[in-house]
Amino acid sequence: MGKTINVTRSSMPPYEEFIEAIKPLWETHWLTNMGQYHQQLEKELSEYLQVKELSLMVNGHMSLEMAIQAFGFPEGSEIITTPFTFISTTHAIVRNKMVPVFCDVKLSDGTIDESKIEELITEKTVAIVPVHVYGNVCNTGEIQRISDKYGLKVIYDAAHAFGVKYNGEGIGTYGDASVFSFHATKVFNTIEGGAVTFSEHKLYEKLYNLKNFGIRGEELVTEIGANAKMNELCSIMGLCNLKRFDKTVADRKKSYDEYIDRLSSKAGIEFFEENEDATKNYAYFPIIVSSSYELTRDELYNKFKSYGINTRKYFYPLTADQACFKNKYKTVMLPNARSLAERVLTLPMFEGMSTEIIEKITELI
Ligand SMILES: *Cc1c(COP(=O)(O)O)cnc(C)c1O
Numbered sequence: 001m002g003k004t005i006n007v008t009r010s011s012m013p014p015y016e017e018f019i020e021a022i023k024p025l026w027e028t029h030w031l032t033n034m035g036q037y038h039q040q041l042e043k044e045l046s047e048y049l050q051v052k053e054l055s056l057m058v059n060g061h062m063s064l065e066m067a068i069q070a071f072g073f074p075e076g077s078e079i080i081t082t083p084f085t086f087i088s089t090t091h092a093i094v095r096n097k098m099v100p101v102f103c104d105v106k107l108s109d110g111t112i113d114e115s116k117i118e119e120l121i122t123e124k125t126v127a128i129v130p131v132h133v134y135g136n137v138c139n140t141g142e143i144q145r146i147s148d149k150y151g152l153k154v155i156y157d158a159a160h161a162f163g164v165k166y167n168g169e170g171i172g173t174y175g176d177a178s179v180f181s182f183h184a185t186k187v188f189n190t191i192e193g194g195a196v197t198f199s200e201h202k203l204y205e206k207l208y209n210l211k212n213f214g215i216r217g218e219e220l221v222t223e224i225g226a227n228a229k230m231n232e233l234c235s236i237m238g239l240c241n242l243k244r245f246d247k248t249v250a251d252r253k254k255s256y257d258e259y260i261d262r263l264s265s266k267a268g269i270e271f272f273e274e275n276e277d278a279t280k281n282y283a284y285f286p287i288i289v290s291s292s293y294e295l296t297r298d299e300l301y302n303k304f305k306s307y308g309i310n311t312r313k314y315f316y317p318l319t320a321d322q323a324c325f326k327n328k329y330k331t332v333m334l335p336n337a338r339s340l341a342e343r344v345l346t347l348p349m350f351e352g353m354s355t356e357i358i359e360k361i362t363e364l365i
Contacts, residue, residue, distance in 0.1 A: 004308045005357055009350040010184040011248050013240035021236050030232065034212070037235035041190075044242055049163070049180075050170030051197040055207040056235070060159045060181025060194035062228040064092035066210045067155050067177045067196045068129070070203055073098060077126040082112045083318035084337045085131040089157045090319040093129060100329055101125070102320045105337045108273040109136040110286075110344075113336065117146050120332070127153040132161035132171060133315075134286050134346075135187075137278040140166065140174040147175075155179065158197075162188045163245065165279045172197030182238060187252070187283040188245055190238035193230050248351045252282035255353045259285055262362035268293025269365060285349040286314065288340070297343050300365070309348065309361060316341040 012018075025031060032038075038056055046054040057063040068079070075097045081089060083102040093100045101120050106113045112130040128147060130138045138156065147154045154175035158164075162180055164171040172178040182193030196207055209216070214223030230238075241248075263269050270288040274280075289297040297313070304311045318341050320331050347361055
């Protein structure tokens with residue numbers, strides 16, 4: 001039956017290149033604290049992502065927590081968000097002592113349904129935290145219109161959307177801030193890592209304090225910050241992976257095209273709608289198992305498992321339904337989010353995936 005095929009596999013630079021790149025650390029003995037490589041990666045990433053400002057962080061989750069914290073919302077404020085996401089999005093809101101208000105998503109692309117946001121706004125609402133889920137771009141224009149009308153902040157969870165351009169602009173330029181994850185399983189990785197992007201320099205200073213204990217001098221602490229800065233080894237991993245990122249995407253595109261070729265005529269297997277104004281990073285390969293397919297999503301998941309192929313029910317259960325949140329917050333009907341959570345399956349997708357693996361997976365379907 002062969003080896004297990006996992007849903008993802010970390011992209012890595014050639015071993016010798018990485019070893020060569022980290023050598024200087026053995027001369028300087030400078031391993032963290034906003035060193036040379038941290039600064040260099042911040043600069044190169046802001047250029048690559050076409051954003052004005054970028055703050056490099058220890059991981060995507062802390063980037064989200066700090067981005068929300070940076071705006072200084074009063075405790076108990078409400079934040080409108082999506083339940084069809086990785087648990088981190090909701091955790092970041094709740095850990096900031098805010099109340100998540102779950103909005104339904106669109107069946108067409110899994111992103112927040114902008115037509116249902118306004119009815120959820122109360123006098124306690126301070127922000128919207130939408131997610132560019134699987135790299136599918138939210139309706140940023142309408143979300144901006146709503147946030148302007150009601151004076152809300154918009155913080156995008158762009159953890160899936162590294163490198164995506166929308167209307168020719170870096171995805172991180174939308175809203176008041178966007179958050180990226182550079183976790184080992186993401187399309188671009190620094191082993192663990194993340195970043196917040198934004199356009200106001202004031203926010204850079206704020207995030208700098210939050211990620212480094214608020215230390216502003218040998219004897220001066222101006223804010224109650226945490227420790228969320230990226231270290232030099234991770235920064236170097238990022239510099240190496242960034243150099244080859246376009247190659248990574250091209251390789252994933254090849255796999256994506258092979259998948260689509262082999263599955264597009266299969267009855268009962270559907271895909272999210274494509275947005276012609278957005279580029280793709282091919283981070284994930286989600287399929288939607290409809291009722292005209294021979295098996296349910298869960299049956300297909302189990303079938304794959306029995307053949308040593310690990311797929312993921314991303315995102316099931318909805319974050320709103322998880323043990324730690326269930327029945328804690330008032331939840332409106334979430335029919336589309338529930339429907340997707342029951343039917344979506346993400347298939348293996350990683351750099352260096354062979355045609356044979358795709359053949360095996362698609363033939364099984
Ligand atoms: C991965 C992810 C995060 C968290 O990022 P980490 O780097 O793993 O902390 C947040 N939101 C979404 C949607 C994610 O997929």
